[in-house]
Amino acid sequence: MTDAWDALERFYAAEADYLAAGGPGKADFSGMAAHLAPDVVMHQAASLPYGGTWRGHDGMERFMAAMSEAWTGLAFLEQHRAVDGARVAVLNRCAFRARATGRELETSVLQWITVRDGLVREFRPFYLDTAAVLDALGAATG
Template sequence: MRKIYFICILFICNDILAQKKDKLYPVTVYEKAWQEKNSDARLKIIKTIWLDDSTFEDPSASIKGIVAFNNVITEFYKKFPDAKLTAGAKVVKDNYVSWDWKIQDAKNNLIMTGRDFARLNGKGQVAKIIGFWDSGAILSEADILKNLEADHFKLVSKYVESLFKTRDFNVMATLIEEGAIYNQAEELPYGGTYKGFEEWKKMFAKATEFFDVEIEKEPVYFSDASKNEVIIYFTIKCKSKKSGKTLSMPISEHFDLKDGKITGIRPFYFDTKQFVEFLKSRK
C-alpha cells in the first residue's frame, strides 16, 4: 500500500514539474527574443509566443501586438547596442511568472536591473508583460554615453596600433565590419573607395609601394557616442620610396562604428596636393 501511495505521489510531483516547465516555455522564448539583435529573426521568435492583443508595459513603453513589441526591442538596441541581458530564477504561480533581470554593457558595467511579471494564457503564449525598473541601478544617459565613448576610443586606438605600430592585419581584421567602406582621396595614387577588409589590404599594400609611414604625434580623440563616430587628429611622418625625402603631415580620420566594429573610415590630409606631389617626386 505504501509503495502504491509513493508511486502516486511521484506521478503527481512529476506532473506538477511538467506543468511548471510548460509554463516557463513562453518565458524562455520571450528571453530569446530579447537576446536576438536581428529584427527579422527576432520577429519570427516573437510570433511563436505573442498575440495581436498581447501587451507589454514598462517605464519606457506601453504597447500591444507583435510588431509593436518587436519595435520596442529594436529601439532598445539602438540605445544599448552592446547590451547583455541576464535573467534570474523564475517564480511560477498559476498562470503568472516573475523573475529578476539585469542588463550590462560589453565591459560588464551595470546598466540597469529590474523585475518582470508575465501573465500566460495557458496555451504556450504570453498575454501580458509588466516590467519594473530599479531606478537606483539605472545609469544616466550621460554615464551610458561615457561608457560607450570609452569603448569607441578603445576600438579605434586598437586599429591605429595595428596599422601604424604592430602592422598586425590579423588583429585589424577582427575590428572591421564585413563590407566596411574606406574612402581615400581620388588624387592619391592609391585613391578610391574600397569595400571590405580584403580590398582594404590591397589599398594598404599599394600605399606601401610609395612610402613608409610612422606616427610622429600621437592621435587626439574626439567622439560623439550618440552618433557612433570617432574622429582622430594626429601627425604622420612619411619617407618617399622614390625620392628618399621625408614629410610630416597632419591628418584627420573619421571613423563610423556599429556594434563594436568599424564600418567606415575617411582620412583627410592637411594638404592633399602637397602630399600627392611628395609621393610622385623623384630624386
C-alpha cells in the first residue's frame, strides 16, 4: 500500500470511531483531527445543504455536524481506489438515509483527496447526482 492510502485508511478508521461514539455534539473530534492537516479543506457542491468550503479542524467539525443534520446514516457498500503519489481517487457506492424524509438514497460519490506528510489536506467529493441527493433530503431543486 502507498503512504497516502495508509494515511487515508487511518483517517477513515478515526471517522468511523467518531461516528460510532455518537458523532457531532457527543463524541470527541480530536481523534479525527489527528489525521487532518491543520489547514485541511473540504469542498462540497454549493447546491447541497452542507455545501461550500469548510476549512481547518473547526470547519471539518462543523461540516460533520451539517452532514449529520442532513443524514441519519451512511453505509459504504463498495469502494474502489486509485493512488498517484499524494493524490487518492476513491469511488464509493454508498447508501444515505435522510433525516428529514427517512428516504434512502443509493448512489456513488467520487472523492479526490490529497494527503501529505501523513495527513489529509483536501477533499473534493463529486456526487453522481446532486438532484437525487436534494430529492432524498426533501430540498427544493429549483
